[in-house]
Structure formats: C-alpha cells, structure tokens
Amino acid sequence: MKRRILYPGTPPVILGCATVGGRREKEGPFGALFDLTDKTDRFRKKTWETAEAEMQRLALCKALEKTGKSAMEIDALFAGDLINQCAASVFGLVNVPAPFFGIFGACSTLTEGLTLASLALENPGVSLTAVVTSSHNCSAERQFRSPLEYGGQRPPTSQWTVTGAGAYLLSGRAEEGCCARVTALLPGIAVDSGLTDSSNMGAAMAPAAADTFLSYFAESGERPEDYDLIVTGDLGAEGSSLFLEFLAENGCPNVKNHEDCGALIYDRKRADVHSGGSGCGCAGTMLANRYLPLLLRGEKRRILFAATGALMNAASVQQGLSIPGIAHLVRLESPENGKEKI
Amino acid sequence: MKFDKNKYRIYAKQHAGRSPLAKNCLFAFLIGGGICAAGELLYALFSGPLRCEEKESGLWVSVTLIFLSALFTGLGIFDRIAKHAGAGTLVPITGFANAVASPAIDAKSEGFVLGVGAKMFTVAGPVLLYGTAAGAVWGLICWILSRGRI
Amino acid sequence: MTLFFAICKAFLVGGLLCVIAQILIDETAMTPARILTLYVVSGVALGALGVYEKLVDFAGRGATVPLTGFGYAIAKGVKEAVAESGFSGIFTGALTAAAGGTCAAMLFSLAAAALFSSKPK
Numbered sequence: 001m002k003r004r005i006l007y008p009g010t011p012p013v014i015l016g017c018a019t020v021g022g023r024r025e026k027e028g029p030f031g032a033l034f035d036l037t038d039k040t041d042r043f044r045k046k047t048w049e050t051a052e053a054e055m056q057r058l059a060l061c062k063a064l065e066k067t068g069k070s071a072m073e074i075d076a077l078f079a080g081d082l083i084n085q086c087a088a089s090v091f092g093l094v095n096v097p098a099p100f101f102g103i104f105g106a107c108s109t110l111t112e113g114l115t116l117a118s119l120a121l122e123n124p125g126v127s128l129t130a131v132v133t134s135s136h137n138c139s140a141e142r143q144f145r146s147p148l149e150y151g152g153q154r155p156p157t158s159q160w161t162v163t164g165a166g167a168y169l170l171s172g173r174a175e176e177g178c179c180a181r182v183t184a185l186l187p188g189i190a191v192d193s194g195l196t197d198s199s200n201m202g203a204a205m206a207p208a209a210a211d212t213f214l215s216y217f218a219e220s221g222e223r224p225e226d227y228d229l230i231v232t233g234d235l236g237a238e239g240s241s242l243f244l245e246f247l248a249e250n251g252c253p254n255v256k257n258h259e260d261c262g263a264l265i266y267d268r269k270r271a272d273v274h275s276g277g278s279g280c281g282c283a284g285t286m287l288a289n290r291y292l293p294l295l296l297r298g299e300k301r302r303i304l305f306a307a308t309g310a311l312m313n314a315a316s317v318q319q320g321l322s323i324p325g326i327a328h329l330v331r332l333e334s335p336e337n338g339k340e341k342i
Numbered sequence: 343m344k345f346d347k348n349k350y351r352i353y354a355k356q357h358a359g360r361s362p363l364a365k366n367c368l369f370a371f372l373i374g375g376g377i378c379a380a381g382e383l384l385y386a387l388f389s390g391p392l393r394c395e396e397k398e399s400g401l402w403v404s405v406t407l408i409f410l411s412a413l414f415t416g417l418g419i420f421d422r423i424a425k426h427a428g429a430g431t432l433v434p435i436t437g438f439a440n441a442v443a444s445p446a447i448d449a450k451s452e453g454f455v456l457g458v459g460a461k462m463f464t465v466a467g468p469v470l471l472y473g474t475a476a477g478a479v480w481g482l483i484c485w486i487l488s489r490g491r492i
Numbered sequence: 493m494t495l496f497f498a499i500c501k502a503f504l505v506g507g508l509l510c511v512i513a514q515i516l517i518d519e520t521a522m523t524p525a526r527i528l529t530l531y532v533v534s535g536v537a538l539g540a541l542g543v544y545e546k547l548v549d550f551a552g553r554g555a556t557v558p559l560t561g562f563g564y565a566i567a568k569g570v571k572e573a574v575a576e577s578g579f580s581g582i583f584t585g586a587l588t589a590a591a592g593g594t595c596a597a598m599l600f601s602l603a604a605a606a607l608f609s610s611k612p613k
Contacts, residue, residue: 022612023612040612041612042612046451047451048451048610049451137612137613138610138612138613141613142448142610146444146465147444147445147447147448147449147464147465147610148421148444148447148448148610148611148612148613149415149416149418149420149421149440149443149444149447149448149610149611150421150440150441150444150445150465151415151420151421151423151424151425151427151431151432151437151440151444152421152424152425152432152524153361153366153424153425153428153517154425155358155359155361156358156359156360156361157358157359163612191345192347193347193350193354194347194348194350194351195350195351195354197355197521200354200358203354203357203358207343207345207347207350210343211343211345214343215343238357238358238359241357242354242357246343250343250344322347360518361517361518363514363515363518363519366514366517366518367511367514367515370507370510370511370513370514371507371508371510371511372507373510374506374507374509374510374511374558375502375503375504375506375507375508375510375554376503376507377506377557378502378503378505378506378507378551378553378554378557378558379499379500379502379503379506379553379554381502381506381553381554381556381557382495382498382499382501382502382503382552382553382554383495383499384553385552385553386495386498400556401592401593403553403556403557404556404557404592404593404596405592405593405596407557408593408596408597408600409596409600411600412597412600412601412603412604413600413604415604415608416604416607416608417608418608418610418611421613428510428514428517429510429511429512429513429514429516429517429527430507430510430514432510432513432524432527432528433509433510433513433527433528433531433558433559434506434510434557434558434559435557435558435559435561435562435593437524437528437559438528438559438562438593438597439596439597439600439601441524441525441528442597442598442601443597443600443601443604443605444610446601446602446604446605447601447604447605447608447609447610448610449605450605450609450610454605454606458602458605462598462601462602465525466528466597468525468526468528468529469525469528469529469532469559469562470590470594472529472532472533473532473533473535473536473562473563473566473586473590474566474586474587474590476532476533476536476537476563476566476567477536477566477567477569477570477585477586477589478570478582478583478585478586480536480539480540480566480567480570480571481570481571481573481574481581481582481583481585481586482582483540484570484571484574484575484581484582485574485578485579485581485582488574488575488578
C-alpha cells in the first residue's frame, strides 16, 4: 500500500485565526464567535464578488492583528474561494505584501491550504505562512445556480453556501503561543462519485471523505475512537449519514464522535438551509469558531479534521459530467501548554 | 476503499430525502390557481368597466401580471413566495417574467450592456427560442396545408 | 354570478396545470427552465391540434395565463399570419403573437434592473 500520511518533521502550529461572516452565519449557533460580521452581507461593497474579497482582506487583517504579526512577515500566503479564477482571493489580498498562491479545492480549500502551508514550513527559509478561504452565498449562487432573485424550490438534499471567510496563520516554530499543532497530513485523492445531481453535493463528497479517513485509519493503525472528534467539512446531514455508512461498511461501525461543520453551522430547524451549510467559508470559519477553541482550552486533545470539496463547475454539471469529491485531512492536536491565548 | 459508483448512484438517489410532494402540489395548486383567478378578475375589469376589446384585454392581463412579477422580483419578494409556491408561480406568465427580471437585476453589476442586456435571457431564452421555433414549424405546416399560397 | 364561475374555472384549470408541473419537478429531475420550455412547446402543439382552444373557451385565463397559453397564442398567431400573408407568416406569426408579453417582460425587467439590486438571501 502506498503511504499517504505525511508527518511534518517539526509539527507546525496554528498561531492564530480570525473569521468574518454574514447575517445567517451570525444567527447560527457559533455566530457570536465571528470576529466581524455584516448583517447586510455586503461589507460596504457594491458587488457580491467584491464583498467576498473584502471578507478575505478583513479576515487576514484581523488574524494578523490578533497574533501581533505583520503581513511583511508572511513567507507564503495560500488563498482560495469558489469564484472563477479565485477572484475573491486575488482581489481581496492584492495589496498584501506576501508571496501569493491562489488555490482551488472547492469547499476543501481550507485543509488544502493548511496542508500546503504546513509543507511549505518544512523549508528552512519559511517561518510564517497563512491560509485564507472564503465563500459568499450571493456570489456562489449567481455563478453556480441561478440569479439571486430567481424563484425556485430547493430539494431537501441541497445545501446553503456559507457567507464567511477564515484566515489562519501558521508558524514552523513550535515554541510560540498557538491554538493547535498540525501533527499529520493526509492529502486527499479525488474520487469520482458517479453522481450528477448538483443539489446533492453531500452525497457526491461522502465517498471521497470516507476514502480519506479509511486510508488514514488503515495506514496509521488507529481507529475513529482513538480521537476526540473526527470532523468533516460540509457533507451536511445527507452526506454525513452516507459517510458514516461507508465507514461502517469498511470496518469502522458505530462512529459516535463524528461532527460535520455544514450540519452544525446553522440552526437547521430554523434557518431553512435544508441539508446544511457548504462552501469554503463553512469549514473555513468552523475550524476557528468551534474546533480550535476546543483544542486551545484543552477540552479536546486530538481531532482529525477534513474539509470536503465537490469539484465541479457550472459547465461540467450542464454537460452531465459526474461530480468528483475530495477531502484533505489534517490531524490537529492541542498545544502542550493549553493556557496560552489565541 | 471498495467503491462502485454505479451502485452508489442508485443508492444515493434512494437515500436522498424526497420533496414533500403532496404539500408542494397543494401550494402549487392554490397559488397557481389564485394567480389565474386574479387574471380572470383582471380580464373582467379590462373587458368590462375599462371597455377593452377581447384580444386587448388578454394582453393587459399578461402585462399587469408581468409588471407585478418584475416588481416583486425587484423588491426581493418573488423568490420568497416561489419557495413555497413552486410551480404555482413558475407556470403562470409570472414565472416567465421572473425568469427575465431576475438575471437582469443580478447582472446589473456587469453593466447595462454586457450585464443586463446580454444576460436578461439566460433563463427565459429557451422559452422564446423553442416557442418561436415550434410556431414556425406549425406555420410551415399551415402553409403546406393551404397549398403553398405565397 | 357568471364572473364568479369564470373565476372558479380559471382557478381550477390554472391550478391543475401548475400541479402537473410540480409533479414533474419533484418526481423527475427536470429543471424549471426545461418545464417552462416543455410547457410553451406543448402549448404550441396543443394549439395547433385545436385542443387548447377548447380549454381556453372553458377556463379563460386559467388556460391563457399559464405558459401553455403563451404557446397557444403563438400557434394561433402563426396560423392567422400564414392565412393572411402566406409564406412570410411563418417568419412573422410567432413573434408577433408573443410581442406583447415579451416586450412587457423586457421593459419591466430593464426598469427593475435600473431601480433595484439583488438582495442577500
């Protein structure tokens, strides 16, 4: 079997993070934890695309401010979003004086970025890296589905693109104050789900998520219950249930410690989001709002976290191509000294 | 991981929660029927007190409903009604009007020529194209049946 | 009283046409754009066969307000145009019949685009 898990020589640490969100996200169970929100979802910009770009800029600025770093110190900046050609990342971060890498992994962009940022830190010349991801419901809806004011019905399996941005700063020096350590990485392999229904993305991503986790458990010899939590990005309620069925069929029955960012980010009973949230901003904000604080406070010590992505575009869906999914996994552990502040 | 995507395609479809058909049909019936009933009332208004001819009254009914749809679309209300009404707002001429107005409003950020102008018919275009094409086919049949009078 | 019955018939027939579309949306994977296209083409076909005329006579706006009615108007317009001006009617009939609704949709949508912006959902 090909070895896929990467163990960084010196585990990088997540120094700090910041999140920006929209109105619905603020009304969600973790709404109070956003650093910045705007109830108009516009962030004082004229278009939805520039609003999303502004969210990326605000998230990075806030993360730098919270950690006392300057943009000049960033050796590599990995950023991605859902808009064509990573426009939100480019236009949001264009004035940041740091080497810029635009990345696309659909909703898995966060852990794709964390993986690349961690690997970059292996290089002795790199000491600080950053990851920024975002999605905006309005810019995504307009690009992938239908015009915002179009009157349509959404099926129960559909998911709601999160309006949110998250920024994370990673350092190669373990001694600095931090919220978590990245101790292992498992880059995902794209798995063709065979599904063509773009309003059932949770189901399209579930096989890829299962493949990533099962590969991890097979290679490491560990089991889901060896972790405090195993977390997926945005499978939603529908995809989560299929994901757990895949795990059960492949030797991991009765997984009780699974959480899905998409299933948790909104109050699904009240928010009319059907199967849950999705988008780069879903895992992108939930890691900072929910999971890093758990690690920082020491309530959880070891978490497997995999953001999940559905790798399609509007044309591929219209052409009837099936939707490949992907999930990049990072193993996060609480800092040895859990008392330091973010 | 063993994974058969053909089997999974069938399984995922079975697994997916279904739309509440009975409830959706009821709402579609009530709201769609209501729009048509309102159209009938408008028709009576135009052809009665406003003294329009039969053909003209029909036109004014359409124009009024299209105006209201475009207005409700602009105010951001149409999609909230349509979420419940489903085909009830889609099938009447209101659905066509919303399909024209919503991309127009949406594309404003790309300007009035390349945005509003070019993208207005991204959703409703097929309706016009295939309606016109089907009409032309029918016209050809009519012409042949009338023994090719030019 | 005739108005009341006319409204009831419009409600019933219009509502049923919507229910058929709703079943197609929920039970097949047809997108709304396909439904609209199907409806307008069906309207042309039923209008051509002379079936839709009877539905219009019965239900009035219940048959003309749904998009099948748009197709029916096209079929009727084309037939009249060909009868009146022969071959050229094939080219002018459909859009002439659809002109009022299409022009209204274009103008009001342009006005809506000028006056309103899309809102966050």
